Amino acid sequence: MTIIVNNLTVTNTLSLTLRNEIKSGVSITPSSVSPVLKQNVTIQLETDFPYTLNRDDFTVNATSETNSTYIRYMNVIDVDDANKRLVCKFGGAYSGMFSIRIRHAKFGLIKSTLLLDVSANTTSIDKNRGSIYGGTLITITG
Amino acid sequence: MEYNVTLQKLINGQSVQSIFVSKVDTKATIKVELPTEVQVSSKPISGKFRVKCVDASGQISYSEAAKYNEHNIWFDTKIMNNCTGLYDRIETWDAHTHAYKENGRANYIYFKGINEDPGQFEIVSDWDTPLEGDNITFFQETTRPYGTNLFYDPVPFEMLKTYDTIPQIVVTVNDLPVVCHNLTCGFNYTEPVGEIASFTFDTATNKLTLVGTAMPSNASDIYMVEFAQSTCTLVSGTVAETGLECTLDREPTCGSWVPKLTAVLGVIPNAVGVAKLDVECAVTSAEPDFDLNIIGGDNITISGEHFPWDLVKNNISVTFNDADSTTCTPQVS
Numbered sequence: 001m002t003i004i005v006n007n008l009t010v011t012n013t014l015s016l017t018l019r020n021e022i023k024s025g026v027s028i029t030p031s032s033v034s035p036v037l038k039q040n041v042t043i044q045l046e047t048d049f050p051y052t053l054n055r056d057d058f059t060v061n062a063t064s065e066t067n068s069t070y071i072r073y074m075n076v077i078d079v080d081d082a083n084k085r086l087v088c089k090f091g092g093a094y095s096g097m098f099s100i101r102i103r104h105a106k107f108g109l110i111k112s113t114l115l116l117d118v119s120a121n122t123t124s125i126d127k128n129r130g131s132i133y134g135g136t137l138i139t140i141t142g
Numbered sequence: 143m144e145y146n147v148t149l150q151k152l153i154n155g156q157s158v159q160s161i162f163v164s165k166v167d168t169k170a171t172i173k174v175e176l177p178t179e180v181q182v183s184s185k186p187i188s189g190k191f192r193v194k195c196v197d198a199s200g201q202i203s204y205s206e207a208a209k210y211n212e213h214n215i216w217f218d219t220k221i222m223n224n225c226t227g228l229y230d231r232i233e234t235w236d237a238h239t240h241a242y243k244e245n246g247r248a249n250y251i252y253f254k255g256i257n258e259d260p261g262q263f264e265i266v267s268d269w270d271t272p273l274e275g276d277n278i279t280f281f282q283e284t285t286r287p288y289g290t291n292l293f294y295d296p297v298p299f300e301m302l303k304t305y306d307t308i309p310q311i312v313v314t315v316n317d318l319p320v321v322c323h324n325l326t327c328g329f330n331y332t333e334p335v336g337e338i339a340s341f342t343f344d345t346a347t348n349k350l351t352l353v354g355t356a357m358p359s360n361a362s363d364i365y366m367v368e369f370a371q372s373t374c375t376l377v378s379g380t381v382a383e384t385g386l387e388c389t390l391d392r393e394p395t396c397g398s399w400v401p402k403l404t405a406v407l408g409v410i411p412n413a414v415g416v417a418k419l420d421v422e423c424a425v426t427s428a429e430p431d432f433d434l435n436i437i438g439g440d441n442i443t444i445s446g447e448h449f450p451w452d453l454v455k456n457n458i459s460v461t462f463n464d465a466d467s468t469t470c471t472p473q474v475s
Contacts, residue, residue, distance in 0.1 A: 008397055
């Protein structure tokens with residue numbers, strides 16, 4: 001390890017070893033959530049995750065793909081150790097794609113390529129024409 | 143015996159009303175009671191007058207008619223009732239030169255809340271009931287107690303400029319500029335007094351010793367001594383013109399440093415030949431040092447001595463000596 005403080009090299013004999021084992025988040029359900037509603041999302045870990053799941057051991061957050069400083073933290077509200085699943089509460093965010101970052105207190109960072117789509121979709125508008133003087137009742141479904 | 147008796151006129155009447163002659167024993171006494179409120183005009187003054195009001199544009203208006211001896215407590219109402227633009231903007235006072243009980247009359251008209259310079263007001267005889275008396279004269283003048291400008295607008299702060307040949311100290315309070323008292327906020331840069339010729343630092347005791355010339359001889363004249371990002375407390379009895387000793391208030395930060403001595407007239411410079419002193423860091427352990435996550439994200443605590451206590455003020459770089467290493471970012475110190 002090389003440590004330099006204020007342009008002075010700090011002499012040391014530190015040696016650190018790595019653990020080659022990597023564990024990942026496999027899936028997230030649902031993968032698309034509303035920007036304005038609080039919703040539960042379930043994250044599936046690899047089934048051979050080496051630690052017993054305890055919700056206090058996990059830190060989960062969602063980071064905007066377009067703005068890395070915009071981070072929404074998700075509380076882990078339940079775990080299913082038998083199936084290695086986490087249930088998190090997503091509290092809403094600006095629309096966009098968010099990458100999921102998972103951290104375990106003992107294992108450390110869990111590899112994740114999971115994406116959460118935060119968006120609102122309109123599926124239909126009824127009616128789609130009306131008087132120029134207003135007064136038309138429109139139902140937007142989404 | 144002959145007595146000359148000159149009768150004086152009451153200020154608001156014809157004359158004395160009577161002369162008493164009474165007998166006392168075998169002598170006769172003539173007693174003349176002179177009025178206290180007198181006028182010199184042999185012909186009793188009578189009639190009314192008005193005040194000729196002139197505004198800043200020269201427009202003339204006249205007050206209501208007032209009796210020649212009208213008291214000023216009623217006088218202001220007659221002006222305000224008739225003169226243009228003066229309602230509730232004047233007060234009238236008895237002037238000392240001719241107070242109410244003395245010969246003649248004088249009044250002050252005090253303007254208030256008028257943002258312009260009115261013309262000269264005058265006393266004129268009423269046209270319906272003219273003043274009558276001997277040698278009636280009028281005199282008027284404007285009193286400006288604070289100079290020739292009776293009224294002026296406030297000068298906007300942006301227009302207050304001075305031409306200075308020395309730097310100015312600019313003060314703001316809550317982002318608002320502060321006006322300088324008497325517009326004198328100049329600051330003189332002076333040549334520093336004294337010099338630090340050399341210094342030593344004992345890492346065992348954290349004691350810093352400065353040697354120099356013309357340094358402050360009183361501890362109260364020394365504001366601060368700093369070294370290796372630590373303040374230094376003076377050792378009692380060591381402050382002299384030739385040097386001082388002090389003890390660092392915290393562990394020094396590793397790096398290359400020279401002392402900084404700030405006295406009553408500012409920083410006392412180090413001599414050109416004063417070299418920087420290296421303060422070394424020492425590393426004792428890293429925790430954890432095994433089973434580190436290969437994809438990163440683990441927090442590693444590196445322990446040792448003389449590490450920086452402020453991550454902002456210091457330049458810190460930590461790297462691993464393997465081919466696939468990534469940067470290690472200091473989080474807290």
